[in-house]
Amino acid sequence: MKIQQITKNDIQQIIEARKQRQSEDLTLIDKRVQNIVERIKQMGEKAVYQYVEEFDQVKLDSIFVSEEEINDALDSLDQGMKDILNEAKANIERYHKLQKEKSWYTQEQPGTWLGQQVTPIERVGVYVPGGKAAYPSTVLMNVIPAKVAGVRDIIVTTPVGKGGAVHPMTIAAAKMAGATQILKVGGAHGIATLAYGTENFKSVHKITGPGNIYVARAKKYVFGDVGIDMIAGPSEVCILADDTGTPSYVAADLIAQAEHDELASAILVTDSHQLANQVQDEVYRQMEERKRKEILQHSILNQSAIYVTSDLETGFDLVNDLAPEHLELLLTNPFEQLSRVKHAGAIFLGEFSPEPLGDYWAGPNHTLPTNGTAKFSSPLGVYDFMKKSSVIYYDQSALIEAESKISRFADEEGLDGHAASIRKRFE
Amino acid sequence: MKIQQITKNDIQQIIEARKQRQSEDLTLIDKRVQNIVERIKQMGEKAVYQYVEEFDQVKLDSIFVSEEEINDALDSLDQGMKDILNEAKANIERYHKLQKEKSWYTQEQPGTWLGQQVTPIERVGVYVPGGKAAYPSTVLMNVIPAKVAGVRDIIVTTPVGKGGAVHPMTIAAAKMAGATQILKVGGAHGIATLAYGTENFKSVHKITGPGNIYVARAKKYVFGDVGIDMIAGPSEVCILADDTGTPSYVAADLIAQAEHDELASAILVTDSHQLANQVQDEVYRQMEERKRKEILQHSILNQSAIYVTSDLETGFDLVNDLAPEHLELLLTNPFEQLSRVKHAGAIFLGEFSPEPLGDYWAGPNHTLPTNGTAKFSSPLGVYDFMKKSSVIYYDQSALIEAESKISRFADEEGLDGHAASIRKRFE
Numbered sequence: 001m002k003i004q005q006i007t008k009n010d011i012q013q014i015i016e017a018r019k020q021r022q023s024e025d026l027t028l029i030d031k032r033v034q035n036i037v038e039r040i041k042q043m044g045e046k047a048v049y050q051y052v053e054e055f056d057q058v059k060l061d062s063i064f065v066s067e068e069e070i071n072d073a074l075d076s077l078d079q080g081m082k083d084i085l086n087e088a089k090a091n092i093e094r095y096h097k098l099q100k101e102k103s104w105y106t107q108e109q110p111g112t113w114l115g116q117q118v119t120p121i122e123r124v125g126v127y128v129p130g131g132k133a134a135y136p137s138t139v140l141m142n143v144i145p146a147k148v149a150g151v152r153d154i155i156v157t158t159p160v161g162k163g164g165a166v167h168p169m170t171i172a173a174a175k176m177a178g179a180t181q182i183l184k185v186g187g188a189h190g191i192a193t194l195a196y197g198t199e200n201f202k203s204v205h206k207i208t209g210p211g212n213i214y215v216a217r218a219k220k221y222v223f224g225d226v227g228i229d230m231i232a233g234p235s236e237v238c239i240l241a242d243d244t245g246t247p248s249y250v251a252a253d254l255i256a257q258a259e260h261d262e263l264a265s266a267i268l269v270t271d272s273h274q275l276a277n278q279v280q281d282e283v284y285r286q287m288e289e290r291k292r293k294e295i296l297q298h299s300i301l302n303q304s305a306i307y308v309t310s311d312l313e314t315g316f317d318l319v320n321d322l323a324p325e326h327l328e329l330l331l332t333n334p335f336e337q338l339s340r341v342k343h344a345g346a347i348f349l350g351e352f353s354p355e356p357l358g359d360y361w362a363g364p365n366h367t368l369p370t371n372g373t374a375k376f377s378s379p380l381g382v383y384d385f386m387k388k389s390s391v392i393y394y395d396q397s398a399l400i401e402a403e404s405k406i407s408r409f410a411d412e413e414g415l416d417g418h419a420a421s422i423r424k425r426f427e
Numbered sequence: 428m429k430i431q432q433i434t435k436n437d438i439q440q441i442i443e444a445r446k447q448r449q450s451e452d453l454t455l456i457d458k459r460v461q462n463i464v465e466r467i468k469q470m471g472e473k474a475v476y477q478y479v480e481e482f483d484q485v486k487l488d489s490i491f492v493s494e495e496e497i498n499d500a501l502d503s504l505d506q507g508m509k510d511i512l513n514e515a516k517a518n519i520e521r522y523h524k525l526q527k528e529k530s531w532y533t534q535e536q537p538g539t540w541l542g543q544q545v546t547p548i549e550r551v552g553v554y555v556p557g558g559k560a561a562y563p564s565t566v567l568m569n570v571i572p573a574k575v576a577g578v579r580d581i582i583v584t585t586p587v588g589k590g591g592a593v594h595p596m597t598i599a600a601a602k603m604a605g606a607t608q609i610l611k612v613g614g615a616h617g618i619a620t621l622a623y624g625t626e627n628f629k630s631v632h633k634i635t636g637p638g639n640i641y642v643a644r645a646k647k648y649v650f651g652d653v654g655i656d657m658i659a660g661p662s663e664v665c666i667l668a669d670d671t672g673t674p675s676y677v678a679a680d681l682i683a684q685a686e687h688d689e690l691a692s693a694i695l696v697t698d699s700h701q702l703a704n705q706v707q708d709e710v711y712r713q714m715e716e717r718k719r720k721e722i723l724q725h726s727i728l729n730q731s732a733i734y735v736t737s738d739l740e741t742g743f744d745l746v747n748d749l750a751p752e753h754l755e756l757l758l759t760n761p762f763e764q765l766s767r768v769k770h771a772g773a774i775f776l777g778e779f780s781p782e783p784l785g786d787y788w789a790g791p792n793h794t795l796p797t798n799g800t801a802k803f804s805s806p807l808g809v810y811d812f813m814k815k816s817s818v819i820y821y822d823q824s825a826l827i828e829a830e831s832k833i834s835r836f837a838d839e840e841g842l843d844g845h846a847a848s849i850r851k852r853f854e
Contacts, residue, residue: 081839084832095541098533106525113776114522114790119769121803133841169839205803224647224658227803231651252844252851259844291843338818342546346817349540352826352852353819356845360836361829363541364817376548376632376654378815388805390773390791391765392780399779402788405511409787412508412596414560416718417679417686418783424679425779 001283003276003306008314014307015321018265019372026217033217037192045198051189056131058164063193063201065166065182073171081169085136085176088361092140095363096148099382105391111398115391120150121227123202124385125194126179127209127219128170130158130186136173137359141366141380142209143177149385154179155204157194159186187211191218195226208380210367229380233371234263234303237355238324238344240315243272245330246351250275251282253328253354254304255290262298267322268306269315276306316340323374326355343374399425428681428710430703430733435741441734442748445692446799453644460644464619472625478616483558485591490620490628492593492609500598508596512563512603515788519567522790523575526809532818538825542818547577548654550629551812552621553606554636554646555597557585557613563600564786568793568807569636570604576812581606582631584621586613614638618645622653635807637794656807660798661690661730664782665751665771667742670699672757673778677702678709680755680781681731682717689725694749695733696742703733743767750801753782770801826852 006014040047045063052060077085105115126142129135139156146154156174158166166184174182183201185193191211197203206227207219219228237257239250254266270276287296309315312331319327323343331337334349341347345368346358359366367380394402403422410418433441467474472490479487504512532542553569556562566583573581583601585593593611601609610628612620618638624630633654634646646655664684666677681693697703714723736742739758746754750770758764761776768774772795773785786793794807821829830849837845 081835084836087832088836091536094535095533098531099543104525106522108521109518112789116526116791117765117768117774122769135840137836137840220647220651223650224800227800248851249848252848256842256844256848259842286847290847291841296844334820338544341544341816342549343814344816346819347544349818349820350822352823353821354826354848354852356833356837356842356848357821357826357829358817358819359845361833362539362819362821364543364819368817369814373651373654374814374816376814379817381815383810387770387796387801387803388808389768389771389801390785390795390806391776392773392785392789392791393761393776394780394784394789395777396779399781399784402784405514406783406788408508409511409515409564410783413562413564414718415683415686415783417683417723418786420713420717421676421679421683421781421783424675425781 001280001300001304001306003280003308005308007310008317011318011321014318029213029217030221033188033214033221036188037218037221040189040192041196045200048185048189048193048198051187052160052185055187055189056160057162058160060160060164060184063183063185065171065184069165070171070175070182073168074175076168077172085140085173089140089144089177091361091363092144093148096145096382100148101383101386109398111395113393117389117391118386119389120152120386121205122151123153123204124151124155125204125207126154126156127190127207127211127215128156128158129211130167130170131161134167134169136169137366138209139170139173140177143174143179145365145380145382146385147178149382151385153181155181155183155194157183157185157190159190160184188214188218191215191222195222208367208384229367229384230369230373230377234265235260236265236267236324236370237326237328238267238269238319238322239328239330240319241268241270241272241275241330242312242332243275244332245270245272245275247275247278247282249351249354250279250330251286254279254283255286255296255300256354256356257326258296258299258304259290259292262295263303264299265303266300267304267324269309269318270306271309271312271315273308276308280306323372325368325370325374326358328353328355345369345374345379428707428727428731428733430707430735432735434737435744438745438748441745456640456644457648460615460641460648463615464645464648467616467619468623472627475612475616475620475625478614479587479612482614482616483587484589485587487587487591487611490610490612492598492611496592497598497602497609500595501602503595504599512567512600516567516571516604518788518790519571520575523572523809527575528810528813536825538822540820544816544818545813546816547579547813548632549578550580550631551578551582552631552634553581553583554617554634554638554642555583555585556638557594557597558588561594561596563596564793565637566597566600567604570601570606572792572807572809573812574605576809578812580608582608582610582621584610584612584617586617587611615641615645618642618649622649635794635811656794656811657796657800657804661692662687663692663694663751663797664753664755665694665696665746665749666755666757667746668695668697668699668702668757669739669759670702671759672697672699672702674702674705674709676778676781677706677757678713681706681710682713682723682727683781683783684753685723685726685731686717686719689722690730691726692730693727694731694751696736696745697733698736698739698742700735703735707733750799752795752797752801753785755780755782772796772801772806
């Protein structure tokens with residue numbers, strides 16, 4: 001894990017280099033994704049079965065998880081884990097309920113009534129990665145905000161394991177969180193199934209949830225026909241620490257992020273040379289104790305870095321240009337520094353708020369904008385599962401007052417039919 | 428304009444037929460868009476000049492509208508139109524200020540502090556169609572919400588006319604609304620310039636605004652690297668009227684929508700045979716009086732329809748399945764019926780709230796989801812120009828209380844580094 005001393009002038013180059021790191025040629029992947037999606041659009045469920053057989057080596061009888069499988073999954077869960085899922089659910093629900101917007105109206109101008117009506121999306125698909133491992137936290141973080149929003153149909157889809165079964169933990173979490181149906185279709189074919197439906201499955205209006213590069217590109221491909229949450233890249237953390245940072249905590253948090261996969265990235269920004277050196281040592285020491293040591297070899301050595309700045313101001317400049325998915329502020333007074341953060345997915349304050357607290361427990365969503373996209377997008381939230389309609393009412397006198405002005409405006413744009421629609425009321 | 432009597436059972440088929448109407452093979456367009464965008468990414472401003480010359484037949488000296496051009500444009504505006512733009516601006520501002528979200532925090536659990544920090548996007552690009560005509564209303568509807576959000580840099584881009592100049596009305600509206608820079612680059616090359624920048628122009632973080640099919644596909648192509656508002660299709664209105672509807676108003680409003688372009692669509696849904704027949708007559712009569720008669724021949728005859736239902740309930744079912752961009756409720760008690768609307772971009776209540784009132788004047792945004800996408804998306808708003816960051820703080824005792832539960836959860840997902848990051852605090 002390299003330590004690099006930097007100044008303000010180096011920031012631009014660091015950002016550029018990190019962009020390069022992410023760019024790969026997607027032409028071939030996009031072509032394959034397009035074929036899969038278009039084939040399912042045309043052939044329906046037959047094509048879905050074929051792709052599941054091709055990619056997951058399983059011959060399915062049904063694309064749906066059965067009631068029996070759901071009951072078995074719930075039964076197989078030990079009470080300890082059930083309690084943990086329920087407490088996490090309560091925390092996530094409590095936070096997300098605060099995001100729920102109300103419809104409103106205003107009557108500020110005489111004779112007018114303007115409003116914004118907020119309604120849930122009716123039918124939503126949630127993609128959950130699977131196969132070997134289970135990600136119940138992904139299930140909770142996607143299904144609960146949809147439930148809080150009031151979404152009627154919440155369909156989880158996830159790849160089947162080798163035996164044709166979905167991991168019981170995924171099923172149990174989906175059921176506990178409020179999913180209404182579970183599909184056994186992963187990959188780009190899972191996204192196509194959600195977006196366009198089959199003979200036995202009605203298409204959804206929006207798709208959320210993370211996945212591999214095929215899932216991400218399939219989401220981009222179907223975007224427009226359905227809504228999507230975001231196109232997520234590899235996970236990342238940035239820790240901004242001063243000399244009060246505890247080296248072993250910082251190292252543990254960098255490793256926690258880097259263990260996700262080879263492309264995950266963990267960055268420490270600090271104005272303390274001493275902390276930088278101590279963290280470097282600690283990272284190498286702690287890596288040895290970790291199960292996912294081989295992944296860490298890649299992500300820590302190739303994707304991660306320690307940047308030492310002359311002052312905190314330069315540190316904040318770098319952080320804001322990175323716009324990291326996760327940002328830990330391990331500073332003397334983190335609350336006082338919060339307003340200096342301009343772009344980040346989630347911000348963790350102080351040394352007892354490590355990033356995994358947000359992944360599983362605290363309540364805010366763990367689905368966050370990656371790779372600098374926090375400059376223009378937000379964590380997944382209840383707002384992603386609702387939509388707005390404007391409401392406009394003018395009475396006769398209010399429209400009379402505006403008539404000539406609207407007509408002139410419309411004529412200016414060459415749309416005399418627009419002007420006529422107003423004038424017609426007063427002929 | 429065909430009149431069709433329908434029942435609930437016909438709705439599915441009507442929706443399917445309308446979907447077909449919109450689907451065209453985009454492979455060729457996408458290929459050309461990809462070439463344009465990638466070439467500008469690689470070659471920068473030189474490629475931009477080449478595309479402007481190729482597509483707009485203009486040799487530009489600079490891609491920027493100059494201070495002199497801005498002053499000339501403002502001087503050229505007559506006082507009447509200046510007042511109209513300023514009053515429209517005030518109406519739009521007043522409504523959009525009500526959309527502005529505040530940051531918040533909560534301390535519901537002991538020892539915890541959770542929040543949602545809301546901040547403006549820093550740099551936004553607004554695409555405005557141009558060339559022959561000017562669309563000052565598009566300028567206002569995109570720039571004002573960005574300004575209300577607190578966006579620092581708002582860059583308008585629009586195609587140049589034959590002489591190398593941008594329409595003075597577009598420039599004046601941009602300046603009055605608060606744009607900070609104006610570019611002379613239209614089409615897919617305009618979107619590429621905004622998304623990736625050039626030697627002299629820094630890329631933006633998000634792009635909004637309508638355009639032709641090349642602009643729409645270019646927006647989809649760059650989505651992910653930058654944010655976009657939506658991919659807009661042809662404009663459309665749906666009018667739901669009972670026998671109290673005034674035929675001449677209904678006809679005028681259908682025509683106002685249909686005059687946009689050949690693909691625009693205007694639909695009347697009513698439970699009154701008499702109204703259906705009277706509107707049909709009126710449409711043919713009024714069409715003759717309109718300047719854009721030739722466009723109306725296509726849009727009214729090919730894209731539009733009158734559906735007669737046996738009752739209002741069936742009417743609402745059709746409306747909700749259409750999820751129209753614009754919906755007029757010309758009913759006896761429109762306010763009482765509002766809650767029956769599940770999906771629509773904007774809803775206009777009663778006979779003195781014709782759709783053009785929303786295009787130019789009332790205040791709510793006229794950039795709305797088309798082609799059924801109101802099932803999952805919203806009007807353009809201040810929320811499109813801001814983003815959220817989650818904030819998480821736990822003190823030591825709160826983290827101790829959660830330690831074993833988070834660790835178990837992380838272990839369950841096979842991420843022992845996540846568990847270690849929590850445990851490390853208490854070793």
